Amino acid sequence: MKAVHVFCNLISFNEEEDTNVFSTLRILRNNGLPNELFPFGEDPFGNYLCLFFNEKDVTVVFWNHETNQIEKVSNSFLDFLNELY
Numbered sequence: 001m002k003a004v005h006v007f008c009n010l011i012s013f014n015e016e017e018d019t020n021v022f023s024t025l026r027i028l029r030n031n032g033l034p035n036e037l038f039p040f041g042e043d044p045f046g047n048y049l050c051l052f053f054n055e056k057d058v059t060v061v062f063w064n065h066e067t068n069q070i071e072k073v074s075n076s077f078l079d080f081l082n083e084l085y
Contacts (some may be wrong), residue, residue: 008044032068
């Protein structure tokens, strides 16, 4: 059975916003976020949905900030969007 995750919000690309993708990436890199992950969204508990880049493709993963565990959510960003409800 596939795990269910809660998607709270997208992280802003506007550098003038208090919370934006650039500052979030900088903070998370200093707290153990692997270089292959790029956060784009959050859950209500401080975990992140990220794009995972590897040699073959880009998938969507869930990164638990407390355990540093990564779990695949979708095979692509398009699949991720289609799975939202």
